[in-house]
Amino acid sequence: IIEHLLAMSSSHYGEFFGIEAEDCEFGKLTCVLTKISTDSDGVIIADFNIRYGDSVTCEQVISKIEKKAEKIGFALSPNVDFSYPHALPDSNKFVRALSEVIKEYTGEDSVKTYVNAGGTYRQYLKNAVETGTSLWGPKRFMPAGHGGVHQPDECISVDGLLNAIELTTLMLLECDKEINK
Numbered sequence: 683i684i685e686h687l688l689a690m691s692s693s694h695y696g697e698f699f700g701i702e703a704e705d706c707e708f709g710k711l712t713c714v715l716t717k718i719s720t721d722s723d724g725v726i727i728a729d730f731n732i733r734y735g736d737s738v739t740c741e742q743v744i745s746k747i748e749k750k751a752e753k754i755g756f757a758l759s760p761n762v763d764f765s766y767p768h769a770l771p772d773s774n775k776f777v778r779a780l781s782e783v784i785k786e787y788t789g790e791d792s793v794k795t796y797v798n799a800g801g802t803y804r805q806y807l808k809n810a811v812e813t814g815t816s817l818w819g820p821k822r823f824m825p826a827g828h829g830g831v832h833q834p835d836e837c838i839s840v841d842g843l844l845n846a847i848e849l850t851t852l853m854l855l856e857c858d859k860e861i862n863k
Contacts, residue, residue: 695711
């Protein structure tokens with residue numbers, strides 16, 4: 683079992699399961715073993731966090747994992763929780779509008795957009811765009827290795843929070859303009 687778990691987690695791009703994929707918006711599919719536990723019957727449970735773009739479907743990923751798991755004596759849990767990929771192109775009116783607000787607010791000449799692999803509410807809203815406070819996050823105010831996203835000491839400075847509130851308000855106002863055009 684340990685050898686199989688090691689093999690499953692030996693690469694971060696899904697090669698073990700044969701699910702490797704890549705697309706220009708998202709980049710490479712990622713497949714990371716995040717937790718190993720046992721249930722009340724002593725069955726070992728391996729939790730994976732798999733994130734992917736539009737180049738594959740959830741059904742394709744599940745099918746390949748099921749086949750590989752069965753081949754080595756494992757099974758996919760019937761209670762698997764999947765979220766679906768969602769990305770808007772740079773040409774989307776909301777993405778363009780938000781990029782312009784950020785450029786104006788920061789004084790930057792250009793804004794590089796990217797697809798965030800996080801599993802958030804955005805998958806349920808067709809025009810959702812993820813944005814955050816990383817411009818004013820802990821990198822400027824904390825020593826290296828502290829204050830990172832989803833870490834116990836995740837943080838933002840008070841000034842950073844105020845900047846984020848101001849920028850978020852400007853972005854919401856711009857989205858409202860786009861909706862009412």
